[in-house]
Amino acid sequence: MKTSLCFLVCLFMCSLLSVGSLSGAPQASKAPDGEEVYKTNCTRCHNTPPALNERQSRVVVAHMRVRANLTQRDANAVMHYLAENARSN
Numbered sequence: 001m002k003t004s005l006c007f008l009v010c011l012f013m014c015s016l017l018s019v020g021s022l023s024g025a026p027q028a029s030k031a032p033d034g035e036e037v038y039k040t041n042c043t044r045c046h047n048t049p050p051a052l053n054e055r056q057s058r059v060v061v062a063h064m065r066v067r068a069n070l071t072q073r074d075a076n077a078v079m080h081y082l083a084e085n086a087r088s089n
Helices: 002-022 034-042 054-068 072-088
Strands: none
Touching (some): 054 072
């Protein structure tokens, strides 16, 4: 009887832990790396990042976001990457 009760308590605790980890609790995630997103998604068609000004980058990323199926966070990361790339050139 004692063993069965202990088993049931353990089973109950494990189920609580698994439900807690599956709940939609927000996970802390870092911002995506723009260079990595660019290499993963954009280099399929584009060899090197173009040297664009900020206005041009916004327009290009807005149009390409749909084609590359990027999330808003990934698109913002690419935009920042393009801006940094333009400043360094």
